[in-house]
Amino acid sequence: MTECAYCGNEVEYAEPVFIEELRSGMRISTGSFCDYDCLLAYLEARRLAPGR
Numbered sequence: 001m002t003e004c005a006y007c008g009n010e011v012e013y014a015e016p017v018f019i020e021e022l023r024s025g026m027r028i029s030t031g032s033f034c035d036y037d038c039l040l041a042y043l044e045a046r047r048l049a050p051g052r
């Protein structure tokens, strides 16, 4: 079972989105998401880092 990295739901029943990042030349799996809404919300939350 794969859980959405944002809302924690299982992603299998929907249309899951998987993303990877290149970090220091290594490909790192960032997470799985139920759909693009969760993906965007997750990226938004990361961008809104404290101290701004």
Ligand SMILES: [Zn+2]
Binding pocket: 004, 005, 006, 007, 008, 009, 033, 034, 035, 038
């Ligand atoms: Zn989700």
